Amino acid sequence: MMASRALVLDEVSAFAADIRAGLTKAPQKELASKYLYDELGSRLFDVISLLPEYGLTRADQRLLRRNAREIVDRLPGDIVVAELGSGNGSKTRWILEAFSRRRHTSYFPIEISPTALAMCRRELSDIDSVSIVGFEREYLAGLLEVTARRRPGQHILVLFLGSTIGNFDHPADVTFLQEIRAILNPGDALLLGTDLEKPVDQLIAAYDDSLGVTAAFNLNLLSRVNREFSADFVLGSFRHEARFNSRTSSIEMHLRSDRTQRVTIAKAGFSIVIRAGETIWTETSHKYTLAEVDSLARKTSFRREAQWSDTEWPFAETLLVAV
Ligand code: AVI
Numbered sequence: 001m002m003a004s005r006a007l008v009l010d011e012v013s014a015f016a017a018d019i020r021a022g023l024t025k026a027p028q029k030e031l032a033s034k035y036l037y038d039e040l041g042s043r044l045f046d047v048i049s050l051l052p053e054y055g056l057t058r059a060d061q062r063l064l065r066r067n068a069r070e071i072v073d074r075l076p077g078d079i080v081v082a083e084l085g086s087g088n089g090s091k092t093r094w095i096l097e098a099f100s101r102r103r104h105t106s107y108f109p110i111e112i113s114p115t116a117l118a119m120c121r122r123e124l125s126d127i128d129s130v131s132i133v134g135f136e137r138e139y140l141a142g143l144l145e146v147t148a149r150r151r152p153g154q155h156i157l158v159l160f161l162g163s164t165i166g167n168f169d170h171p172a173d174v175t176f177l178q179e180i181r182a183i184l185n186p187g188d189a190l191l192l193g194t195d196l197e198k199p200v201d202q203l204i205a206a207y208d209d210s211l212g213v214t215a216a217f218n219l220n221l222l223s224r225v226n227r228e229f230s231a232d233f234v235l236g237s238f239r240h241e242a243r244f245n246s247r248t249s250s251i252e253m254h255l256r257s258d259r260t261q262r263v264t265i266a267k268a269g270f271s272i273v274i275r276a277g278e279t280i281w282t283e284t285s286h287k288y289t290l291a292e293v294d295s296l297a298r299k300t301s302f303r304r305e306a307q308w309s310d311t312e313w314p315f316a317e318t319l320l321v322a323v
Contacts, residue, residue, distance in 0.1 A: 016268040033283035044217040055313030068094035083159040089120030100129040110142030163195035166286040177300035196314035207242035215240035230266040254279035
């Protein structure tokens with residue numbers, strides 16, 4: 001389902017307002033990580049998931065492939081599947097195939113990236129007995145539309161995979177799950193992927209890979225602002241940085257300016273000065289413990305139905321049911 005013209009204009013002005021708020025924030029400038037995913041950023045993220053250093057996506061895929069049948073068996077009846085941030089759809093295949101063996105299944109990917117939505121449709125269109133309707137929307141707006149379409153007796157399974165929840169600053173992760181829960185009915189389910197704590201050097205390598213793909217992914221955010229808002233960020237004067245914040249147990253991505261410079265974001269109508277050594281914070285990626293996942297569920301009125309974890313790359317898939 002394509003966004004209307006009015007919505008696209010709204011999104012542009014929301015983006016402009018977010019850029020202004022983030023880049024004028026003191027003492028730490030920031031840009032929201034959701035803006036990393038324009039067409040180029042979405043494709044760079046797909047490459048990141050293939051990097052030897054970045055085991056997160058492969059762990060997520062292994063767990064879904066090995067446990068799809070059990071996940072589906074634990075959710076009897078007529079289930080509609082909604083996915084928040086479908087990406088290219090490749091991880092969802094096993095779940096949809098398992099549901100489709102039981103009955104015809106509706107799948108609603110919800111994505112703000114039209115590129116990812118198109119890739120997802122292409123990737124999954126060959127599965128028999130699955131109908132796909134994509135929503136080019138923010139997560140909660142899309143989920144509201146999906147729930148409005150549910151028929152009496154149908155339950156919803158929301159997929160929130162790949163540890164995207166970790167990209168919400170705490171306590172925004174709790175607030176976001178509460179908002180999802182408020183949209184759902186008791187008995188609806190949430191399959192939540194969370195990346196788990198692991199050695200810091202392994203994490204730094206995953207977010208500062210030797211090919212420089214993550215650096216390109218991060219820098220593309222400035223390049224996107226240049227393209228869409230006629231800004232004049234000089235990409236060569238910023239350096240990608242991945243650091244571990246042990247207080248929050250999160251990897252943070254930053255872009256560090258190597259000189260003091262003025263940057264004008266022409267179409268958003270403002271300019272800023274960035275000092276030498278100052279950073280723009282572009283992403284948080286929280287690493288959970290299993291106890292934290294349990295507490296997240298408790299705080300958001302879900303009960304843990306089942307949990308599977310990967311040992312090769314510590315990662316957990318948790319099936320939560322709304323109470
Ligand atoms: C999408 N998200 C879970 C990724 C992560 O690991 O936090 C995004 C990413 N950023 C850098 N590499 C991958």
